[in-house]
Ligand SMILES: *[C@@H]1O[C@H](CO)[C@@H](O)[C@H](O)[C@H]1NC(C)=O
């Protein structure tokens with residue numbers, strides 16, 4: 461017993477010593493209908509990073525207590541609760557206490573941005589958003605993988621009343637539904653996206669916390685047919701009162717009024733806009749190595 465305890469303490473001391481020389485840890489948040497550990501998505505990404513950056517600690521977030529729960533929660537667990545749970549998990553993880561990089565996939569991109577804005581300790585260093593919908597979506601054209609029957613149901617529900625209280629509380633995708641024909645209703649009723657985008661009021665700490673990122677990397681997929689509009693991945697969105705013409709970030713109010721500090725970050729070179737010439741979340745290993753890896757080391 462004593463020997464085991466000694467071994468444990470020694471191991472811990474050595475680990476702490478080695479730790480200081482380790483690369484920054486990485487937190488990954490998967491997208492809709494996916495899980496932490498799918499060997500064809502997040503599992504493969506985790507392995508790829510671990511292979512390229514020896515010794516890195518990678519936490520691929522599981523929302524819930526099983527893979528099934530994790531997948532279901534990506535549709536039905538209130539985004540604000542999800543962000544709260546993740547903040548708590550991150551704050552308790554000894555490996556993350558000196559700061560961490562974060563990579564969010566699809567809706568995981570805007571969820572991790574909420575983590576950066578709401579939970580500054582431990583600090584997020586670089587945030588990389590792959591196809592995140594930072595100005596929301598207006599449409600649900602296609603869904604990934606095996607979740608298309610759930611998606612058909614979600615599409616109907618969103619069209620019936622995305623901004624009703626019951627739908628807002630329980631349907632994740634309603635919480636970043638952004639109807640350009642009803643901007644005022646979106647501002648009033650969206651319990652997640654309108655809050656993190658400071659549509660209702662300014663929370664100065666959201667701004668300060670986001671600006672504390674070293675780099676905020678936004679990856680857009682040039683052949684994306686799942687996100688409507690795909691420009692949302694770079695913070696662009698439809699001009700209000702119509703759903704055709706796109707206003708890019710730099711011409712939109714969130715930037716000109718600088719509600720999130722994005723303008724200041726842009727001027728300081730903290731925003732990085734990347735494009736991958738693929739369908740939603742599709743990129744090659746080589747593309748990842750040359751474009752993303754530098755932000756993880
Ligand atoms: C601003 O955001 C912080 C972090 O989430 C929160 O603790 C605080 O209550 C918010 N302030 C207001 C006025 O909502």
Ligand SMILES: *[C@@H]1O[C@H](CO)[C@@H](O)[C@H](O)[C@H]1NC(C)=O
Pocket residue numbers: 644645648
């Ligand atoms: C939005 O909220 C304001 C202030 O509470 C209210 O006056 C307005 O009627 C609301 N608009 C919609 C479309 O819900």
